[in-house]
Amino acid sequence: MNKIALGLEVLLAEKVSLVNGARVGLICNPATVDHNFRHAADLFHRQPGINLAALFGPQHGIRGETQDNMIEWEGFRDPRTGVMAYSLYGEVRKPTEEMLRDVDTLVFDVQDVGTRVYTFIYTMALAMEAAREFGKRFVVLDRPNPIGGLGIEGAILEPGHESFVGMYPIPMRHGMTVAELARMFNEEFGIGCDLDVVPMRGYRREFWFNDTDAPWVIPSPNMPTPDTAAVYPGTVYVEGTKISEGRGTTRPFEINGAPYADAYQVAEYLNDLRLPGVYFRPHSFLPTFQKHVGSLCQGVQIHVLDREVFKPVITGIALIKAFHDLYPNSFQWQSPPYEYVHDRLPFDVIAGTTKLREQIESGVSVQEIAASWGAGEKEFAERRKPYLLY
16 A cells, blocks of 8 residues: 555645635535545635635535435535535536635545546536636645546547536546646646646556555445446446446445346356456345336346456446347336436437447447547547646
8 A cells, every 4th residue: 555645635735825815615525535534624624824715516515415416405504614615516517706706716626536427527627617717726636546547448528429427528437637637628628727736745647546545435425435436437337228237235336237137147148258357246136226226136246356457448338238138128228317418318428429329239249349449549548648647
């Protein structure tokens, strides 16, 4: 295990001048903690020289107030600090001029999971846009990418498929930290705000979360462990189908299934593909909420055997193909809406293209699907280079 200093800790120990004397708006969630599990809002509130003026929460809230997608909450006064707290996941997803009236500097400190569709990085992007529009400084405090900074996988989001789960042409697994993404969004994709980033100290690109001594706090209710983050770039696609992605179990996104399936048949189909670094164990489960609540589902649990060679994105697509190919009369795509998008199939919103669904429907092999991403992955690897910090 490697000792690192989080961006939050580097800021307070070495770079507090970035926020000293400023009226600060902090974008945070329950995982916004230091090594002693102290929340950044409380640290800022007690820090001499920092005037904590407002709090902003992404999806699921500042201190974990909400559970699921498409749930909104109104502004309130945070009982711990006494400052106003605003939702950036509802009718308003971008800070308004009124919200920023008493703010000089916006600070973003939220744990990401390394997958394009996770909404936190778009909350960051929209807040960066607001900072530019209203003349505010923007500071990003960096945290680890839980699934490492080397792997790049998946199709690049296509123009015309932008949404709150995909604003820019990046692959599903991008291999970047939030500070690196902020630099890319600001320069490559033209936000152009007054941006400062505070990198971690002691962090290396190849680190997965549990290679570090950083404290893990669930960044959202269905992301309980770093193991969940490891499979999420692939099994998040399952949200776009009527297969259960394991919500309502203790292993969401690792467990997937449906009432019409045969667990052993699904596992055999998938293991016969010989995908790298993974084993599919037959599994039955009873979701306590969400899809198929109260119905016995059969499918698989994904066991990552070697994370260095494991390919989460194609693994998730292979899983969907298994249900599509084995049970063509029962398999269904999920219906809209998905993350505020009402005019497209949720699977296409997640995929950032219609091509992937069309490949599955037309029987294109797993190997051919993965190969079709190759050129885009290589191009993105070059495109991201100027923005890497580690």
